[in-house]
Amino acid sequence: xxxxxxxxxxxxxxxxxxxxxxxxxxxxxxxxxxxxxxxxxxxxxxxxxxxxxxxxxxxxxxxxxxxxxxxxxxxxxxxxxxxxxxxxxxxxxxxxxxxxxxxxxxxxxxxxxxxxxxxxxxxxxxxxxxxxxxxxxxxxxxxxxxxxxxxxxxxxxxxxxxxxxxxxxxxxxxxxxxxxxxxxxxxxxxxxxxxxxxxxxxxxxxxxxxxxxxxxxxxxxxxxxxxxxxxxxxxxxxxxxxxxxxxxxxxxxxxxxxxxxxxxxxxxxxxxxxxxxxxxxxxxxxxxxxxxxxxxxxxxxxxxxxxxxxxxxxxxxxxxxxxxxxxxxxxxxxxxxxxxxxxxxxxxxxxxxxxxxxxxxxxxxxxxxxxxxxxxxxxxxxxxxxxxxxxxxxxxxxxxxxxxxxxxxxxxxxxxxxxxxxxxxxxxxxxxxxxxxxxxxxxxxxxxxxxxxxxxxxxxx
Amino acid sequence: xxxxxxxxxxxxxxxxxxxxxxxxxxxxxxxxxxxxxxxxxxxxxxxxxxxxxxxxxxxxxxxxxxxxxxxxxxxxxxxxxxxxxxxxxxxxxxxxxxxxxxxxxxxxxxxxxxxxxxxxxxxxxxxxxxxxxxxxxxxxxxxxxxxxxxxxxxxxxxxx
Numbered sequence: 001x002x003x004x005x006x007x008x009x010x011x012x013x014x015x016x017x018x019x020x021x022x023x024x025x026x027x028x029x030x031x032x033x034x035x036x037x038x039x040x041x042x043x044x045x046x047x048x049x050x051x052x053x054x055x056x057x058x059x060x061x062x063x064x065x066x067x068x069x070x071x072x073x074x075x076x077x078x079x080x081x082x083x084x085x086x087x088x089x090x091x092x093x094x095x096x097x098x099x100x101x102x103x104x105x106x107x108x109x110x111x112x113x114x115x116x117x118x119x120x121x122x123x124x125x126x127x128x129x130x131x132x133x134x135x136x137x138x139x140x141x142x143x144x145x146x147x148x149x150x151x152x153x154x155x156x157x158x159x160x161x162x163x164x165x166x167x168x169x170x171x172x173x174x175x176x177x178x179x180x181x182x183x184x185x186x187x188x189x190x191x192x193x194x195x196x197x198x199x200x201x202x203x204x205x206x207x208x209x210x211x212x213x214x215x216x217x218x219x220x221x222x223x224x225x226x227x228x229x230x231x232x233x234x235x236x237x238x239x240x241x242x243x244x245x246x247x248x249x250x251x252x253x254x255x256x257x258x259x260x261x262x263x264x265x266x267x268x269x270x271x272x273x274x275x276x277x278x279x280x281x282x283x284x285x286x287x288x289x290x291x292x293x294x295x296x297x298x299x300x301x302x303x304x305x306x307x308x309x310x311x312x313x314x315x316x317x318x319x320x321x322x323x324x325x326x327x328x329x330x331x332x333x334x335x336x337x338x339x340x341x342x343x344x345x346x347x348x349x350x351x352x353x354x355x356x357x358x359x360x361x362x363x364x365x366x367x368x369x370x371x372x373x374x375x376x377x378x379x380x381x382x383x384x385x386x387x388x389x390x391x392x393x394x395x396x397x398x399x400x401x402x403x404x405x406x407x408x409x410x411x412x413x414x415x416x417x418x419x420x421x422x423x424x425x426x427x428x429x430x431x432x433x434x435x436x437x438x439x440x441x442x443x444x445x446x447x448x449x450x451x452x453x454x455x456x457x458x459x460x461x
Numbered sequence: 462x463x464x465x466x467x468x469x470x471x472x473x474x475x476x477x478x479x480x481x482x483x484x485x486x487x488x489x490x491x492x493x494x495x496x497x498x499x500x501x502x503x504x505x506x507x508x509x510x511x512x513x514x515x516x517x518x519x520x521x522x523x524x525x526x527x528x529x530x531x532x533x534x535x536x537x538x539x540x541x542x543x544x545x546x547x548x549x550x551x552x553x554x555x556x557x558x559x560x561x562x563x564x565x566x567x568x569x570x571x572x573x574x575x576x577x578x579x580x581x582x583x584x585x586x587x588x589x590x591x592x593x594x595x596x597x598x599x600x601x602x603x604x605x606x607x608x609x610x611x612x613x614x615x616x617x618x619x620x621x
Contacts, residue, residue, distance in 0.1 A: 019536055026562055027521045028533035028543060030570050044535055047569060054533050094531040095487065096540075112569060122565040124597060 001048045001055055002113070004089050006104030012058065012088055014042065021126040023070070031076070033066065041066060043079065047113040052093055053100075057113065059087035069121055070129050071136040076115035081106040142216045142228035143305060145251050147259070149174070150301040151223040162223050166297045173288030174227065175210035180284040181254055182208040189242050191443070191450035197418070200450060207247055255309060258285060259302055263293065263316040269324050278439075283325050290316055290325070340424075342377060342405040346370040379403045379412055384441050384458075385434045393441070396460025403429070416454040478590070479604040483522055483544045492541035493603040497591035500600075501584070504548040505555040505617075508581035512616045517581070520544045545593070545601030546610070548585065552617065554598040555580045559621045578621060583614030 016037030022029040023043075032044040041061050048055040061079050068074045081087045087109070089102040106114075125133060151170055153162050186204040217226030229251050246253070257275075262268045276282040292300055293313040303310040346369045382398040403412045410429045413420045419436045423429035444451040478484070484492050508517045516524055521543040525532050534540050549555035559577060585592070590604040604610075 019538075022539075024566070024570075026566065026570065026573055027524075028539055029535055030533075030566070032535055046533060049531060049533070051529050052531055054531050056535070092531075092535070096534055096537060116567045119567050120565075122561065 001050050001053070001091075002110050004102060004104055004110070005108045006089065006102040009101050009103050011098070011101055012090070014040075017042070021128050023121070023126065024123050045076075045115070053091035054093075056090050056092060057087055057109065058090060059085075059106075067129065067132045067136050070125060071133045071140065072120050072122065073136065073140055074120075075117060076119045076121070077117050080115055083107050139216060142214060142230070143226060146216050146226040146228035146305060147251055147255060148217065148224065148226045148303045148305070150303070151225075152299045152301075154297055154299050160222070163297060166295060167223060169295065170292050170298070170300070173292045175213060177258060177285050177288040178213060178229075178254055179208045179210050180281070181258055182250060184281055184285070185246060185253075186243055189246060191448045197450060203243060207243070207250070252304075255302075255304060258289060260309060260311065263290065263324070264314065264320055266320065266323075269320050272324060279326060287325055290321055294321075340408050342374045343371045344374045346372070375405050377403050377405060377410070379429070379433075381430075381433060381437065385438050386441065393459070395458045397458055399437075399458065416457075417451060477605055479606050479608055480520060480523075480544050483520070484541075487522075487537070487540045489537070489541050489544070492544065493591060494541075494593075497593060497603065499587035499590070500592045501587050502550060504550060504583060504585045504600075505552050506546065506548050506581050506583075506614065507555065507559055507577035507621075508579050508614070508616060509577060510579050510616055510620070512581060512614060513611070516576070518546060518610045518614075520546055542593075542601055545603045547599065547601055550595060550598050550600070552580060552582065556621050558599075563621070579619075580617045580621065581614040582617050583610065 014034075014036045017034050018036075020033045020035055020041075022032045024031040029044070030046045034042045034044060036042070041063050042058055043061050043066075045057045045059075046054060047057055059081050065074065065079050069076060069079055083106060085106050087104060087106055089100075089104055089109075090098055091100040093099055149170065151162055151167065153160060183204045186207050187200060190200045190203060212230045213227050214230050215225060216228045218224070229247075231247060261272060272282070272286070276285065292298075294315050296315075299312070301310070301312045348367050348369060378400070379402070380398055380400050382395050384393040384395065386393060399414060401412060401414055403410055405411070408424070410423045410425070411421070412423075412429060412433055414433075417437070417440050419433065419440070421429070421432040421436060423432055440448075440451055441455060444455045478493070483489075506518075508514070516527060519527065522532055522540070532540065532543055534543065549558070559580070563571065585602060588605065589608045589610070590602050592603075593601045602608075
């Protein structure tokens with residue numbers, strides 16, 4: 001056997017060493033796992049023999065790394081002590097007597113005594129490790145599906161450091177965009193297959209929760225973080241096969257549909273506008289991403305696990321941004337809440353001449369008795385406006401709902417069809433509601449059975 | 462000292478097992494375990510070619526002795542299984558396991574695996590000895606004194 005430099009010691013300096021399991025066995029152990037009474041872990045690794053003794057290397061190992069090795073994620077060499085670290089070389093005879101115990105350093109271990117670089121664990125896993133390795137497999141799966149976001153400071157003003165707010169904005173924006181993207185896709189998939197709106201909403205909420213995004217990797221040399229989508233804690237009982245498939249591949253699809261775009265390219269922008277024709281939805285999915293890219297404080301790079309996708313982003317020109325998100329002006333209008341109040345007027349109506357409620361003209365103002373502030377208002381629609389058909393469709397049962405007014409804005413919610421809109425004035429409110437209703441009706445006649453009960457009731461057949 | 466039931470059982474066991482001398486030599490007082498069973502089944506074992514090879518049908522301890530190698534054991538618990546004969550209950554498993562070891566063990570560890578080349582098939586009878594419980598389609602046979610497997614096993618076609 002080969003000569004190894006080191007210090008001969010009387011015995012291994014471990015207290016209460018007990019074997020947990022042999023890890024590799026072939027006519028006796030080749031690699032074995034032990035613990036001392038303090039819970040420290042050690043590996044016994046067979047390396048050589050002569051006619052009298054077997055030679056083993058013994059070293060301490062972190063349990064996390066041991067589990068990574070047993071789940072096949074790292075080779076044994078990764079667990080081997082690095083340069084300058086202590087390990088023990090022991091010779092054990094036929095009757096399990098220690099004939100020599102040597103304290104040495106990894107630097108003195110011959111190359112052919114060290115584990116081979118491609119020596120991964122490919123043997124039967126002892127039962128005692130099963131639970132821990134299962135968890136490790138979950139993490140491994142998440143890592144392989146993860147998106148790796150690298151954030152660097154755009155300038156050297158604060159050296160290599162990054163502001164907390166900038167990092168927070170990255171996470172928040174990715175979370176928002178992902179959530180909107182998933183919700184839209186899940187609803188689209190299920191609306192053609194299910195009629196139970198509550199079930200669809202439950203599934204969509206479960207899958208689009210920003211909490212599904214998990215941090216699976218973190219490297220602080222730069223701010224390099226891996227984000228993946230959990231699949232354990234979703235409500236599988238109410239899941240549909242097509243949604244389950246979407247759920248498994250959601251990050252890859254999100255990467256393809258949302259992240260893998262050149263936002264400076266007119267061609268890519270046009271494709272996105274065509275694909276996501278609903279401006280409001282487009283805004284919800286892409287605006288957070290553009291906010292990250294156009295943050296002047298940071299530079300962002302996103303890659304997948306295998307680096308087959310790796311993208312650096314540069315600031316998106318205003319002209320392209322405005323083209324992709326024309327709602328920007330509307331959005332600004334929405335966000336700039338008008339300074340207005342909703343009032344209820346109590347009017348004296350002349351029964352002999354006033355035919356219609358609600359036809360009050362300025363000249364009649366002298367008939368107003370009182371004004372009172374209000375936070376709700378009645379809203380009624382009796383037809384579906386269908387520009388594509390060139391005619392309107394009267395409703396057998398008009399939509400009558402109560403809108404709300406808050407902080408200068410009007411809000412309408414029509415639960416049977418899931419319509420929720422806001423506006424700053426009556427005209428805008430009607431236009432938006434009619435547009436939403438028209439789009440859903442077209443989806444209904446196009447085969448979206450989710451809307452069937454609501455429209456059958458409205459149209460009357 | 463009067464004879465106790467323990468001593469009588471021990472003397473009977475000495476007559477019972479083919480390799481009792483190994484249990485004694487390595488002080489394996491509780492080997493083999495008393496809860497083993499006699500079984501009858503078709504079994505598969507790694508072997509050398511030809512089937513008459515002198516190293517076939519030897520427990521590891523004797524195999525090591527004949528090839529002048531020390532037993533590779535870290536704990537007295539490792540010694541008892543080294544005294545039995547190793548079998549699989551399916552040919553596929555026997556082949557796959559040997560192939561896996563040959564593929565995935567490191568070079569320095571393969572010096573133990575390059576010896577077996579074939580799979581042998583034969584019948585184990587209740588009168589052959591006591592067997593460990595079958596785990597992962599594998600079991601060990603502690604041979605009775607009169608057990609002789611040579612001549613009852615045949616090599617299956619093709620090396621592994």
